[in-house]
Structure formats: C-alpha cells, structure tokens
Amino acid sequence: MAYETIIVEIEEGIATITLNRPAVLNALNDKVFNELGEAALSLGADNSVRVVIITGGDKVFAAGADISQMANSTAVDVATREKVSHRAFQLLENLPKPVIAAISGYALGGGCELTLVADVRIAADNAQFGLPEIKLGILPGAGGTQRLPRLIGTGRAKELIFSGDFIKADEALRVGLVNKVVSADQLAAETRKLAKRFASRGAVALRLAKASVNEGLRMDLEAGLEYEHKCFSLLFATEDQKEGMKAFLEKRPAQFQGK
Structure with a gap:
C-alpha cells in the first residue's frame, strides 16, 4: 500500500x-x-x-x-x-x-x-x-x-x-x-x-506473552493469572516450544520458526 x-x-x-x-x-x-x-x-x-x-x-x-x-x-x-x-x-x-x-x-x-x-x-x-x-x-x-x-x-x-x-x-x-x-x-x-x-525469540511465544500482559492489565489478578495459565499451556502445542527446550538441553541457539 x-x-x-x-x-x-x-x-x-x-x-x-x-x-x-x-x-x-x-x-x-x-x-x-x-x-x-x-x-x-x-x-x-x-x-x-x-x-x-x-x-x-x-x-x-x-x-x-x-x-x-x-x-x-x-x-x-x-x-x-x-x-x-x-x-x-x-x-x-x-x-x-x-x-x-x-x-x-x-x-x-x-x-x-x-x-x-x-x-x-x-x-x-x-x-x-x-x-x-x-x-x-x-x-x-x-x-x-x-x-x-x-x-x-x-x-x-x-x-x-x-x-x-x-x-x-x-x-x-x-x-x-x-x-x-x-x-x-x-x-x-x-x-x-x-x-x-x-x-530472535519465538514469534508465537512473543504474541502470547504480549497478550498475557495486555489482557491481564484489563482484569483482576485472579482472572489475569488464569489467562496467563491458558497462554502458557497453549505454547506446549507449538513447534517453537519443542525446539526451544531441545536447543537448551543440547546447549545450542534455538532456531524458531514461528510455529
């Protein structure tokens, strides 16, 4: 445009x-x-x-x-x-x-x-x-x-x-x-x-981390903690989570794909 x-x-x-x-x-x-x-x-x-x-x-x-x-x-x-x-x-x-x-x-x-x-x-x-x-x-x-x-x-x-x-x-x-x-x-x-x-960080984790902060500020603490927990759990369905933890254990830089 x-x-x-x-x-x-x-x-x-x-x-x-x-x-x-x-x-x-x-x-x-x-x-x-x-x-x-x-x-x-x-x-x-x-x-x-x-x-x-x-x-x-x-x-x-x-x-x-x-x-x-x-x-x-x-x-x-x-x-x-x-x-x-x-x-x-x-x-x-x-x-x-x-x-x-x-x-x-x-x-x-x-x-x-x-x-x-x-x-x-x-x-x-x-x-x-x-x-x-x-x-x-x-x-x-x-x-x-x-x-x-x-x-x-x-x-x-x-x-x-x-x-x-x-x-x-x-x-x-x-x-x-x-x-x-x-x-x-x-x-x-x-x-x-x-x-x-x-x-250089995982794009999906960045997106959910930002959402967790922004949305949490609009909620009371209990609701914000629940929202954070859902975001945290969702990340374990991503390829980036698996790559990030595997790279940590193998002592090498992670290669995130945003998936």
Missing part, C-alpha cells in the same frame, strides 16, 4: 514506521491516524514481520495533533475524529508482535500518546515529552489520561496532565516513561539492536 504521511520499511523481519510530515513537525491529523491504522493491520497480518519500530526520524517524533484541523471543530466533529485516533492507537497497541518507539526531539500531545501504545520506548537524549492539552483548554484525548497513569503511576501522570509541562529524556527515564536513553546519534542503532533481540 502507498502511504502519504508515513513511510513503512521492512528489513530482516523488522518493520519501521516513520512519521513523514517534517514541514509540520509530524503533526498528527486524520490522514496520519488512518494510515497508522492501515499499517498496523498490514504488519500484523504479515508473518515475515517479527517486530515493529515507530519513529519520527532524527529530529522530532511528533509535536502533537494538528491544531489547525481542530481549532474550529464542534463537539460532534471531535467525537467522530477521536474514533479515528483511538482505532489507530488500539490497533498499534494490540499488534501481535513487539512494538518499539524510537523517540527523538519533541513527543508532545498526541505524539506523546502515540509513544504510550508501544511496548518499549527508547529515547534520544534530546527528547522531550509532554501533554500540553490543558493549556489549550482541553485534555489529552488519545489515551493519555488512561495509558500514562498505568505506566508511570497516578500522581506523576496527574502532575504532567494538569500542568501541561514538558519533561526531558532523563526525567522521563526516572519516572518510567521510557525504558532507556541513548545519544541521539545512536538512537536508530540501539533501537534496531533491541528489535533484533526480540525478533
């Missing part, structure tokens, strides 16, 4: 989605959301893809929603539009394979919310994060009030949401918003290094 606002590249089982609106700092609009959703569906169905990276490139991740599109919107307009962003973000969040966000420069508003749908976030040392919607008389509407507290805790999330202030990469690491901070010139290499590590 040809895209206008994003670039999708696949190499060695790793797909990279690059936001591609540099003239407006990768501002997110309906077109971007629709294309992100379509890319998520396509990559999710592509068995050759083991890991997905989302990035905005070297200079900026995404500076937020396209305010020019929103300024004169009615409540009905926004209610309809938010369904588009929610669909895209849920498709990315629930991709049956690991998703890594590689973040350089600003990740603000919807851009920050986009990073939250990733499983792992790696930030360049020049990255800045923020949810400045409160300064516009609105609130984060693409999952920020829900995903951020679950990631960094209620108190810290409320402080960021209520103030609209930005935080730098080192603070984002301290509060648990990102997993790792690297120099800007090493961001792509470090992200790809992690993606290759994930890609």
Whole structure:
C-alpha cells in the first residue's frame, strides 16, 4: 500500500514506521491516524514481520495533533475524529508482535500518546515529552489520561496532565516513561539492536506473552493469572516450544520458526 504521511520499511523481519510530515513537525491529523491504522493491520497480518519500530526520524517524533484541523471543530466533529485516533492507537497497541518507539526531539500531545501504545520506548537524549492539552483548554484525548497513569503511576501522570509541562529524556527515564536513553546519534542503532533481540525469540511465544500482559492489565489478578495459565499451556502445542527446550538441553541457539 502507498502511504502519504508515513513511510513503512521492512528489513530482516523488522518493520519501521516513520512519521513523514517534517514541514509540520509530524503533526498528527486524520490522514496520519488512518494510515497508522492501515499499517498496523498490514504488519500484523504479515508473518515475515517479527517486530515493529515507530519513529519520527532524527529530529522530532511528533509535536502533537494538528491544531489547525481542530481549532474550529464542534463537539460532534471531535467525537467522530477521536474514533479515528483511538482505532489507530488500539490497533498499534494490540499488534501481535513487539512494538518499539524510537523517540527523538519533541513527543508532545498526541505524539506523546502515540509513544504510550508501544511496548518499549527508547529515547534520544534530546527528547522531550509532554501533554500540553490543558493549556489549550482541553485534555489529552488519545489515551493519555488512561495509558500514562498505568505506566508511570497516578500522581506523576496527574502532575504532567494538569500542568501541561514538558519533561526531558532523563526525567522521563526516572519516572518510567521510557525504558532507556541513548545519544541521539545512536538512537536508530540501539533501537534496531533491541528489535533484533526480540525478533530472535519465538514469534508465537512473543504474541502470547504480549497478550498475557495486555489482557491481564484489563482484569483482576485472579482472572489475569488464569489467562496467563491458558497462554502458557497453549505454547506446549507449538513447534517453537519443542525446539526451544531441545536447543537448551543440547546447549545450542534455538532456531524458531514461528510455529
């Protein structure tokens, strides 16, 4: 599929989605959301893809929603539009394979919310994060009030949401918003290094491990443990489980086939 606002590249089982609106700092609009959703569906169905990276490139991740599109919107307009962003973000969040966000420069508003749908976030040392919607008389509407507290805790999330202030990469690491901070010139290499590590694992186990975490967070502990048990048991019907354990006993690297 040809895209206008994003670039999708696949190499060695790793797909990279690059936001591609540099003239407006990768501002997110309906077109971007629709294309992100379509890319998520396509990559999710592509068995050759083991890991997905989302990035905005070297200079900026995404500076937020396209305010020019929103300024004169009615409540009905926004209610309809938010369904588009929610669909895209849920498709990315629930991709049956690991998703890594590689973040350089600003990740603000919807851009920050986009990073939250990733499983792992790696930030360049020049990255800045923020949810400045409160300064516009609105609130984060693409999952920020829900995903951020679950990631960094209620108190810290409320402080960021209520103030609209930005935080730098080192603070984002301290509060648990990102997993790792690297120099800007090493961001792509470090992200790809992690993606290759994930890609070397069994694809079926990765899919069920991700589902176990994501679904478990929506349940109480008892139900989550039961869901985990079912996922664990199912893996013993796979060829990858047999190969993984055989390789361990034979003291050699496993050769997983995703079956």
